[in-house]
Amino acid sequence: MSDRANDLRLPPIIGHRGAAADAPENTLAGFRAAARLGVSWVEFDVQLSADKVPVVIHDRRLDRTTSGHGVVRRTPLSRLRQLDCGSWFSPAFVGEPMPTLAEALSEITRLGLGANIEIKPDRGWEAMTAAVALETAAAIWPEAAPPPLVSSFDRQCLAVARQTVPQWPRGLLCRSLPSDWRRAAEEFACASVHCHHRLVTPERVAAVRKAGYQVLAYTVNDRAQAQRLWNWGVSAVFTDSPGVLSPA
Ligand code: G3P
Numbered sequence: 001m002s003d004r005a006n007d008l009r010l011p012p013i014i015g016h017r018g019a020a021a022d023a024p025e026n027t028l029a030g031f032r033a034a035a036r037l038g039v040s041w042v043e044f045d046v047q048l049s050a051d052k053v054p055v056v057i058h059d060r061r062l063d064r065t066t067s068g069h070g071v072v073r074r075t076p077l078s079r080l081r082q083l084d085c086g087s088w089f090s091p092a093f094v095g096e097p098m099p100t101l102a103e104a105l106s107e108i109t110r111l112g113l114g115a116n117i118e119i120k121p122d123r124g125w126e127a128m129t130a131a132v133a134l135e136t137a138a139a140i141w142p143e144a145a146p147p148p149l150v151s152s153f154d155r156q157c158l159a160v161a162r163q164t165v166p167q168w169p170r171g172l173l174c175r176s177l178p179s180d181w182r183r184a185a186e187e188f189a190c191a192s193v194h195c196h197h198r199l200v201t202p203e204r205v206a207a208v209r210k211a212g213y214q215v216l217a218y219t220v221n222d223r224a225q226a227q228r229l230w231n232w233g234v235s236a237v238f239t240d241s242p243g244v245l246s247p248a
């Protein structure tokens with residue numbers, strides 16, 4: 001392992017979008033659910049509102065996970081704040097707001113969790129999304145806490161992450177391992193490579209680890225599959241169902 005990868009201390013289970021099977025994804029309630037379920041790190045997705053405030057939501061559009069419609073980047077924060085991000089999931093979460101990145105990080109810090117910030121830019125806003133999100137995060141995140149892991153499918157975002165918060169670890173996020181993964185992981189000085197769990201093989205894990213990077217796999221909601229991946233040398237799996245992967 002490289003020093004960068006060695007310095008990245010991850011738990012075997014990372015809550016995906018909080019704990020997406022137990023509470024509405026990418027909400028403060030979701031982070032609290034993850035903590036209650038014993039998770040010590042959470043992953044979540046960050047985009048920009050129309051007025052360039054980083055907010056926590058996965059889809060480009062509001063329709064699936066909020067009471068609103070339309071595209072996140074065309075909607076100002078004042079409108080995003082009026083949306084209900086919990087009702088679609090369950091009546092128990094009526095009125096759950098869309099967190100800003102600042103609110104998300106404050107709650108995650110309060111809960112004592114680690115954070116994987118996934119930068120999910122809309123097209124044309126790649127560098128700006130990463131820069132604004134990471135400047136915001138750097139102003140909030142406590143120096144004493146383990147630094148967040150910054151990941152993105154978008155390489156411009158990883159380049160900006162390297163410039164903006166060079167001291168924070170970076171993860172090369174992909175579906176399958178791309179043919180140029182070595183070059184990319186080196187270019188962005190990554191600590192880890194994150195792949196879709198169905199596209200992870202023992203050979204790929206061995207190759208990535210040999211090159212000095214940790215391997216993470218998403219999204220694993222089956223205990224036997226998680227165990228298989230850990231046995232192959234995968235450091236951590238992202239799961240919607242922490243309770244299923246680590247039954248009490
Ligand atoms: O970061 C791992 C995983 O969250 C990537 O896929 O679409 O769930 O953000 P997605």
Ligand code: MG
Pocket residue numbers: 043044045118
């Ligand atoms: Mg994600």
